Amino acid sequence: MGAALALSGCSSGDGGASSGDGKSGGSGRTAQAAAASFPVTVSGKEGAAKVTSPPKRVAACGYLRDTDLALALGAPLVLATKNAVFPSGLAPWQKPASQPVLVGTAAGMPFEKIAAARPDLILAGDDYQLHDHYAKFAHLAPTLSYRKGVGQDSWDEMARRAGDTLGRREQADALVADVREKITDVREQHPELRGRTFTFGPVVGGDVFTIKSADDAGAQFFGQLGMTLSPKVTSLEDSATAGRAAVAKERLDLLDADVVILAFDTPQGREEFEAQPLFKELKAVRRGSYIGLDMATAIALGFPSVLSLPYGLDAVVPELSEAAKRNA
Template sequence: MTTRIRSTADGPSPGRRGFLLGAVGATPVLSGCSSGDDGTGGGVEKSGDPDTTAQAAAGGFPATVSGKEGAAKVTSPPKRFAACGYLRDTDLALALPFETIAAARPDLILASDDYQLHDHYPKFQRLAPTLSYRKGVGQDGWDEMAQPTGDVLGKREKADSLVADVRKKIADVREQHPELRGKTFTFGPVVGGDVFTIKSADDAGAQFFSQLGMKLSPKVTSLPDSAIAGRAAIARERLDLLDADVVILAFDTPQGREEFEAQPLFKELKAVRRKSYIGLDMPTAIALGFPSVLSLPYGLDAVVPKLAEAAERNA
């Protein structure tokens, strides 16, 4: 049994991170999140190796999985774990203080999608073995996240099976839609009127579109980072930077979308004029921007037909 609690207060700010407190199997779990000013800070530590290693056969223990911030050493199958990432370590979150993690007495903390793990890691590690990202914040692909998690949970065979299924689905989509190959794209959210776009080809969201054969627009790759690594803020007077073969934007509210799409500068974008623009609701965009073995099949089914139609208009 799993209990999940959705947070409506937890926005895209990097200062608010979700975590899931819970158990493997039939034990109930509790969702929660922490904010950067409630005791989650800590010292700075860099250690570990980006390679993943298991000290026993698949599904065996003890197991050690290395990450950029340190290694997670698990001696036996965890019965209680905390997922302390942003959107992929836990889909749902509720604002709670850091002490809630300690009170849950987890055997393991999954934090490979925590955008503040560099600061959080020393304190997390004192509570329980903590799984770090391998490459860096937001840079580990969905498959690179699934397999180390499988190692520390003793479910690597299942993780490999899920990864293989999703890889096949992506390969099938790529073969069925050659019109996507080589098409440039921009992708990002419009939240509270503020416009953001993915600017790094290493970003997990950009990698998703790249796996379909598309390319991140060179217009955005040199933009400075916003408060979130790999995302750039776009001024309203520079919406032209969003223009690409296909423009994908996500909105937090229907009203916000209506107001944004009514702007003259937005209407003037070439992609908008030829109808190569796709507007998404936030849950669908999250499935693509923070891809996982669970979110990707849904995201592919929901978005690929729209992508194909938009790309064909730019043939």
């Protein structure tokens, strides 16, 4: 599934890899203490992951955040799904110490290649087709599902569930605490964000989409900064992905809010969209409260994890602050 399509709602340890940030390579627990976490069973909507011993070969088979969590927690990652948006197949915040096998999913989930990697644990809580894939995954190895539904588990819950499955819960808790502290610092340093309404979504191939549910992970991210999803979009019909809606070109007024945030799949697409008269007429655009993001930053925020959030915060907060101040 392409990152732009997923964002739009078109639906879309030894030898282990680390995120390269100096924190994820170890939690300070001894191997003996980690092993004491097993056997462990982590329940999920599609089924339970029953892991008897510390995983030695982990496959990240969801869209994006499963790879994030494996890297952040220093799991022995041997295979990951390729992200077609990024030339390397990995997002800029995904920096493995050793290169896992990257597999494409454009033609469907490559179960034969996954089987060839001989995983003893599959992380798939971010797989948008997990309902259809789970039985095949579980036949290969214990598989971590989402708890509530695809795209519905919060970033901190996803980290803790992965930590439980990997026997690295203390490390997961520490990562969550670090990111929460960063978010709290941003919220306290930028009171201008509190109470501001926002809309957020991508423009893909000229089609416009927006997050419409406050339960969406991207909406929750901005909510943690004190912002509120615009009521103009909350009653729109779902697109193929729950919580995200298509916006007709003649109804761009629905996007208007204190701050309008859009992402674009190409520079040309951004130029053409921003030239539209209806877009130029939005109050947010006219006062300078509109932010245009590259797709990498939008994905970091729209699919938040303990690994992507610091990247996304650093990229968007300065512009977000300036856009909010123009509402004064």
